[in-house]
């Protein structure tokens with residue numbers, strides 16, 4: 001059967017869905033369905049036939065059994081905040097919205113873990129952990145809206161990657177529903193468990209193509225006693241890059257190590273007036289958390305290293321409030337850039353840390369050749385860059401030029417030994433470049449894994465593992 005032979009979402013299917021979840025949780029009217037034709041990825045849209053909001057794993061299982069039998073596509077969706085067109089129903093069918101499953105089942109300070117349903121937001125989980133003096137480490141910029149299930153499905157990152165790792169480092173166990181309707185539990189409450197293939201890791205980052213995650217068990221860590229931040233200005237990203245290398249060579253693993261290029265510095269300054277040095281080629285935010293005396297020492301060491309490596313100015317926050325003010329420069333980068341034009345395309349590539357400056361130079365060159373505006377900020381500590389294009393889609397072929405430039409940016413990242421996505425995922429938007437990153441053999445293996453989980457190919461078609469639509 002070819003992927004074009006999808007089942008039709010007819011009145012009978014809609015009636016069965018209403019029986020499973022209750023009529024109020026099935027949306028077919030134009031307005032409601034249209035709201036799910038987009039996620040946070042600009043320049044992409046695809047409309048589902050029906051939107052279904054299950055309330056339990058058992059309901060998810062019934063829906064998936066029905067969809068597999070009728071061969072109707074199903075696209076799992078949390079908050080829809082992904083930036084890779086990962087929740088677009090490219091073949092129509094059902095968008096399965098999991099935000100009703102929003103219960104914090106348990107926060108266990110003795111075992112340093114929490115169990116949550118998939119639709120709990122990242123910020124709600126972090127707040128519940130903090131109430132018990134614990135830290136849930138993954139902190140994507142979208143945390144007030146993004147769901148824990150969505151974070152697991154994309155293996156979300158954030159600002160703490162170098163010192164603490166990303167979502168995959170904190171997922172201990174999952175409850176997930178296979179497309180054929182079986183409910184499985186992978187991993188659990190154990191830090192050490194090597195029984196069988198590591199399906200927890202396989203599902204983490206699987207972007208809704210292998211199974212629907214319904215419950216997550218995550219590891220927590222004790223809340224650091226304090227955290228502090230400093231800022232250093234450099235004449236160029238290349239000089240900032242040398243400072244980053246030396247900070248790490250000195251044996252400090254910073255909790256924060258973020259950079260902004262000159263275009264970002266100026267956009268942030270126009271937006272928020274933080275008193276940043278507009279003439280600097282790059283700004284580096286560095287910081288640490290932990291015991292106050294260690295944090296003090298590490299911050300001091302990082303500041304001295306930046307100075308020795310040629311920083312034109314270095315400021316260290318004395319208090320938490322001052323640290324927050326410095327971090328605002330990074331937090332403002334996206335809203336500041338978003339003000340510059342009607343559409344903001346926030347991209348995400350990764351390169352080995354020593355290649356960051358080369359990558360930014362390549363990005364600037366590509367942007368100039370295509371006549372588009374791209375500013376870059378990102379995680380200097382883990383080599384994850386966010387080139388961000390701003391455009392007015394009504395301006396001739398601006399959207400096409402932007403897409404072409406982004407494609408070249410992906411190719412440049414691969415050439416520099418990097419990747420087409422550090423944390424946002426592949427979705428539909430980056431699928432055309434996945435083979436360049438992985439090679440034909442791995443692509444074929446991904447396809448076979450996909451078929452083992454999802455023999456009818458119903459789960460999130462048009463994304464990783466599927467055949468062409």
Ligand SMILES: Cc1cc2nc3c(=O)[nH]c(=O)nc-3n(C[C@H](O)[C@H](O)[C@H](O)COP(=O)(O)OP(=O)(O)OC[C@H]3O[C@@H](n4cnc5c(N)ncnc54)[C@H](O)[C@@H]3O)c2cc1C
Nearest residue numbers: 078079080081082086141142147149150151153157208213
């Ligand atoms: C302003 C902004 C800032 C951001 N900052 C960051 C950042 O710092 N770091 C980062 O990594 N990302 C960031 N993102 C991207 C995005 O928020 C993350 O990818 C997030 O993890 C998506 O969560 P979600 O609940 O919105 O998932 P969705 O967008 O709804 O879905 C994302 C993917 O996961 C799948 N999925 C969702 N739920 C499930 C489930 N229960 N079971 C199986 N599959 C599922 C979907 O099919 C889709 O492929 C940002 C986005 C925005 C808009």
